[in-house]
Amino acid sequence: MGRVVASGSALLLAFALVAPADVWAQTKEDTVVYAIQSDMQNWDPPNSVLRESIIMGYHVFDHLAARDVKTGKVGPSLAVSWRNVDETTWEVKLRQNVKFHDGSRFAAGDVKATFDRVLNPENKLTARGNHTKIKSVEVVDDSTVRFKTDGPYPLFVERMTALVIQSEKAIKEKGHEWMQENPVGTGPYKLVKWNKKQDHLMVRNDDYWGPKPAFKHVRVRIIPEQATQIAELMSGGVDVIKAVPPDQMDVINKSGGARTSTSPILRTSFLQLDQAGRTGKNPFQDKRVRQAANLAVDMDGIIKHVLNGLGDRTATTINPMAFGYDLSIKPYKQDAAAAKKLLADAGYPGGFEVGFLTTAPIVEPALPQTSEAISADLAKVGIRTKKRYVGEVGPYVNLVRDGKADPMFEWSWGYYSIFDADAILYDVMRCGEPYSYYCNQAMDDLVIQGRSTLDQKKRAEIYTRAQRLAYDDAAYLFKWGLRGVWGISNRIEYEAPRDEIDRMFLVTPRKK
Amino acid sequence: MRSYISHQIFQLAVVVFGISLLAFGILHVLGDPVLLLLPQNAGKEEFERYRRLLGLDQPIYVQYWKFVSRAVFGDFGKSWYADTPAFQLVIERMPPTIYLTLAGLLVALLISLPLGILAALKRHTWIDSVCTAVAVAGQAAPLFWLGIMLIIVFAVRLRMLPASGYGTWQHFLLPSLCLGAALAPITMRLVRSGVIEVMNMEFIKTARAKGVAEPMVVVKHAFRNACIPVITVLGLQFGQLLGGAIITETVFAWPGVATLTVESIRNQDFPVVQCAVILLALVIVVVNLVVDLLVAVIDPRIRTGA
Numbered sequence: 001m002g003r004v005v006a007s008g009s010a011l012l013l014a015f016a017l018v019a020p021a022d023v024w025a026q027t028k029e030d031t032v033v034y035a036i037q038s039d040m041q042n043w044d045p046p047n048s049v050l051r052e053s054i055i056m057g058y059h060v061f062d063h064l065a066a067r068d069v070k071t072g073k074v075g076p077s078l079a080v081s082w083r084n085v086d087e088t089t090w091e092v093k094l095r096q097n098v099k100f101h102d103g104s105r106f107a108a109g110d111v112k113a114t115f116d117r118v119l120n121p122e123n124k125l126t127a128r129g130n131h132t133k134i135k136s137v138e139v140v141d142d143s144t145v146r147f148k149t150d151g152p153y154p155l156f157v158e159r160m161t162a163l164v165i166q167s168e169k170a171i172k173e174k175g176h177e178w179m180q181e182n183p184v185g186t187g188p189y190k191l192v193k194w195n196k197k198q199d200h201l202m203v204r205n206d207d208y209w210g211p212k213p214a215f216k217h218v219r220v221r222i223i224p225e226q227a228t229q230i231a232e233l234m235s236g237g238v239d240v241i242k243a244v245p246p247d248q249m250d251v252i253n254k255s256g257g258a259r260t261s262t263s264p265i266l267r268t269s270f271l272q273l274d275q276a277g278r279t280g281k282n283p284f285q286d287k288r289v290r291q292a293a294n295l296a297v298d299m300d301g302i303i304k305h306v307l308n309g310l311g312d313r314t315a316t317t318i319n320p321m322a323f324g325y326d327l328s329i330k331p332y333k334q335d336a337a338a339a340k341k342l343l344a345d346a347g348y349p350g351g352f353e354v355g356f357l358t359t360a361p362i363v364e365p366a367l368p369q370t371s372e373a374i375s376a377d378l379a380k381v382g383i384r385t386k387k388r389y390v391g392e393v394g395p396y397v398n399l400v401r402d403g404k405a406d407p408m409f410e411w412s413w414g415y416y417s418i419f420d421a422d423a424i425l426y427d428v429m430r431c432g433e434p435y436s437y438y439c440n441q442a443m444d445d446l447v448i449q450g451r452s453t454l455d456q457k458k459r460a461e462i463y464t465r466a467q468r469l470a471y472d473d474a475a476y477l478f479k480w481g482l483r484g485v486w487g488i489s490n491r492i493e494y495e496a497p498r499d500e501i502d503r504m505f506l507v508t509p510r511k512k
Numbered sequence: 513m514r515s516y517i518s519h520q521i522f523q524l525a526v527v528v529f530g531i532s533l534l535a536f537g538i539l540h541v542l543g544d545p546v547l548l549l550l551p552q553n554a555g556k557e558e559f560e561r562y563r564r565l566l567g568l569d570q571p572i573y574v575q576y577w578k579f580v581s582r583a584v585f586g587d588f589g590k591s592w593y594a595d596t597p598a599f600q601l602v603i604e605r606m607p608p609t610i611y612l613t614l615a616g617l618l619v620a621l622l623i624s625l626p627l628g629i630l631a632a633l634k635r636h637t638w639i640d641s642v643c644t645a646v647a648v649a650g651q652a653a654p655l656f657w658l659g660i661m662l663i664i665v666f667a668v669r670l671r672m673l674p675a676s677g678y679g680t681w682q683h684f685l686l687p688s689l690c691l692g693a694a695l696a697p698i699t700m701r702l703v704r705s706g707v708i709e710v711m712n713m714e715f716i717k718t719a720r721a722k723g724v725a726e727p728m729v730v731v732k733h734a735f736r737n738a739c740i741p742v743i744t745v746l747g748l749q750f751g752q753l754l755g756g757a758i759i760t761e762t763v764f765a766w767p768g769v770a771t772l773t774v775e776s777i778r779n780q781d782f783p784v785v786q787c788a789v790i791l792l793a794l795v796i797v798v799v800n801l802v803v804d805l806l807v808a809v810i811d812p813r814i815r816t817g818a
Binding site for chain 2: 180234
């Protein structure tokens with residue numbers, strides 16, 4: 001009997017004590033470790049809608065153009081320059097002496113093959129929707145391609161950052177199935193090994209045409225649980241994590257092993273008010289009521305006290321980072337007396353009760369708390385909200401799409417990562433769009449004008465008018481642009497990316 | 513014995529049928545997967561086209577019949593998310609889960625057997641009280657909390673073990689300890705009461721009267737007889753253990769079938785969820801069958817129905 005206990009506990013003790021140092025072999029000096037919450041389905045970025053695929057794609061592939069993380073401007077990558085030959089033709093000059101990871105040379109044929117593959121409806125690639133404005137791609141010579149577009153296409157340059165260039169040889173010789181797990185790119189890292197749902201190991205591409213990454217290896221680990229990610233960050237198992245909840249920032253910053261970094265991201269949140277009457281007759285169809293709602297709420301106070309400062313107030317739905325944003329339009333300031341007067345003028349001297357559809361804080365941090373604060377401010381002027389809660393994103397979006405939301409509901413928009421006012425106005429503020437509860441012919445006209453010219457100065461003017469209109473008409477109840485929080489280990493230098501695309505090739509060791 | 517076995521196998525078939533109905537049915541009331549598969553700005557025609565493509569426009573019983581007749585051959589269709597056969601996805605992820613469950617079982621036994629016997633032999637002493645207290649605490653602690661605590665102590669503070677991941681034997685320690693700790697209390701209490709009961713039996717007195725040494729009495733006579741309920745309960749608890757593995761795998765980023773299932777539920781990836789639920793249920797059912805047969809072999813009273 002004693003022997004059983006003794007050998008049992010000895011075994012346990014042995015387990016506990018013998019854990020050797022090679023546990024940490026994974027965090028070697030030359031490896032940077034990045035954590036994501038869920039794995040991607042394949043290594044073929046155009047065949048995926050996940051942000052993880054976009055992020056990983058940046059490491060192994062290159063795009064025609066790339067965004068400078070510091071300035072936010074789109075600049076050259078595999079394309080060195082571009083120009084309009086006419087309203088519907090873009091000519092792109094390509095970088096020379098670039099090699100794919102399989103050793104073959106990058107040329108115009110690869111660009112054509114990539115776009116042809118994505119644009120062919122039979123291939124059913126999810127990226128197709130983003131590029132349907134392109135009618136055809138022609139190879140002019142080895143380093144020049146021409147894109148024919150269906151009408152003027154001002155977003156062309158932005159969209160060049162959204163498609164990875166794959167190898168013609170892989171597309172034609174190896175085929176779709178093979179490409180799902182075998183990426184052949186020109187990017188700063190090469191994929192070495194993919195243990196599904198576990199990790200990806202990448203090694204530096206020493207033939208890379210651009211700046212060489214500081215770390216020889218990148219290991220991307222899949223860690224579904226947020227608490228575990230934070231524990232790994234603090235214990236040195238991981239170097240970069242994202243989507244840190246605001247209430248955990250202090251824990252990380254006081255750990256000594258890691259710190260947090262925040263950045264505004266390309267997502268605006270607001271409350272849609274059913275001006276279009278899709279949910280039936282409701283008070284928000286009156287402009288004065290919508291203005292009253294905007295005047296009733298102390299958004300700045302909510303950002304500061306409820307959101308821990310993790311938001312940037314916006315005057316309309318346009319994100320400060322999007323092209324067309326007009327800084328001169330100032331947000332509504334809280335003025336309860338004015339709000340009450342507007343309500344009385346609109347025929348609601350005693351206020352009214354109205355349905356408010358809310359959801360879980362999956363996309364927006366602290367959503368229940370901020371919604372509560374907004375409701376409280378609205379109640380003070382007489383707008384009493386009756387909350388309905390749908391926690392799952394799918395069904396929630398479904399309700400909104402089918403016109404079954406309430407006269408007031410939570411909404412946020414990520415612009416499909418396109419830094420342009422058009423990416424929100426077209427989908428969320430136009431008559432008859434599934435996700436828009438606003439309908440104003442004047443706005444529709446501006447949106448169409450904005451996408452019908454290539455003159456960026458003219459476009460900026462058009463979007464200023466659109467924002468002025470949205471503000472004056474109090475189209476929605478405007479809130480803020482979101483901020484993301486990253487956790488970063490103290491052994492590296494890295495800054496939170498504003499486009500939510502982490503780039504491990506920019507990570508450098510921290511100077512001691 | 514033969515009728516006993518055929519009876520058990522009949523029961524197994526009924527259970528499997530029930531599970532297939534459940535696996536098929538539950539997901540169909542959860543929501544519309546097409547909504548998640550298509551981008552936000554897809555049009556109505558595109559939704560309809562996808563629904564037809566996935567066979568979601570057919571009557572439910574037709575969908576079920578198609579589902580079962582293919583599932584029998586391991587064909588659960590392709591994952592709607594990963595573009596790979598669901599069966600292959602689930603099978604690939606099965607080994608880590610099985611290893612983790614077995615390791616958890618081992619840890620549970622390593623904890624519960626010695627403590628249970630000890631508590632029984634030292635009944636009503638402080639040793640017994642401590643063992644019972646540990647058992648109650650272990651049973652009360654939620655797995656999720658326990659996992660995080662283990663990570664904080666062993667990975668963040670002491671830096672002895674990796675906080676999560678899979679690959680080396682060190683990676684096994686925290687998850688299997690977490691999982692085993694959840695199963696240990698009930699097993700320990702069972703061992704304790706089993707040994708106490710057996711120790712009062714006539715044959716123990718006989719053995720002692722014959723002059724058999726006390727350790728021999730405990731290990732050879734008492735423990736062997738106390739084992740029967742323990743084996744039965746371990747079989748029953750195997751399902752519990754797999755359930756616990758879902759939480760444990762999530763906390764420790766373990767690349768097993770449980771995390772796959774949770775993720776697939778989140779993605780409403782019907783084929784993978786259905787395949788995983790049915791295969792996991794099969795494992796549990798088979799383990800229980802084996803346990804029943806094992807107990808019948810050990811204890812003749814059961815197979816003869818006495």
